[in-house]
Amino acid sequence: MKKLQIICLAAFAFLFSNTTFAQETEATNYDQGFRLGFGVNGGLPTDNDYDWALGGDVRLQYDLSKKTSLTLTTGFTNLFNGKKDAAGNDIKDLGFIPAKAGFKAFVLKDQFYVLGELGAGFAVTNGYNNTTFLWAPGIGYANKYIDLSVRYEDYHDFRTNQVALRVAYGFKL
Template sequence: MKNLIKSILTVMAVAFTITTSAQEAEKNYDQGFRLGIGISGGLPLDDPYDFNLGADARLQYDLSKKYSITFTTGFSNFFVSGDDNDLGYIPAKAGFKAFVLKDQLYLMGEVGAAFAVTNGYDKTSLILSPTIGYATSAIDISLRYEHFNDFPVLDGASVDTGLGLISLRIAYGFKL
């Protein structure tokens, strides 16, 4: 256990040093907020869901030219064949974005909650979401995998939890 704590503290210290060094090297960089408005569509990896559509808003604070923190929310819906089977939810995610190639290609990780809001389903699920994307000063296109720990899926004849989703997001972004 002590080794695990030491390892975590070492990783945090290295990350802090890298971030501090990057900020010192970019003293003239104008830190600030950006807002992105996006739409997304995706394919659920589990039954009974057919597809997913959503819209979101992402607030981003640029720590440096290469690193940002994000907060994303919106509304998305898992569509299911039949009447009154859809699962609509409001995601609330916080994340860290790192630009890795020419300040346009980025990797991002988000974690948060999905609040179910349709058809009397009242579970809240943990969301884990790794993302790869490409951004310019106005356009952001990304591909992400999302895992919902507590949303129901069909596993053969039984109902289980743990829904996966692969989704494409296209957004317009601007400085605030």
């Protein structure tokens, strides 16, 4: 748990530190700024612990340049389970709040991107009270308002993971 707190603290410190980068002439006219996005996520766990996942999220994005951005994402995800344990009792669903920091890099025509996120997942439903380290690499497409992405998301201490599709609406602040 202590290691997870240190990792999260380091990620947030990285996001809010001021760093100067040499910029090309083309990038000096780019308006840096914030974007806000609201997304719906659906996923399929890649193991047998859960059947499917559904969630919603809010992502704050700060554009460093035309091709790179920092992200902070939170929301709610529920892992649904229709299985029974060895005694015949229903296994409970797991709902959690993810808190992730990430880096997005546009790699093709300023619309296709790769994204990497690190953070924590805080269990909040059905008597679960664990916190897990999570990491999520993904690829996506974004234009002025729409953001579509696919990501792999691993929840270490929940002993599961998923492949998820995110559909989001975003805008400049």
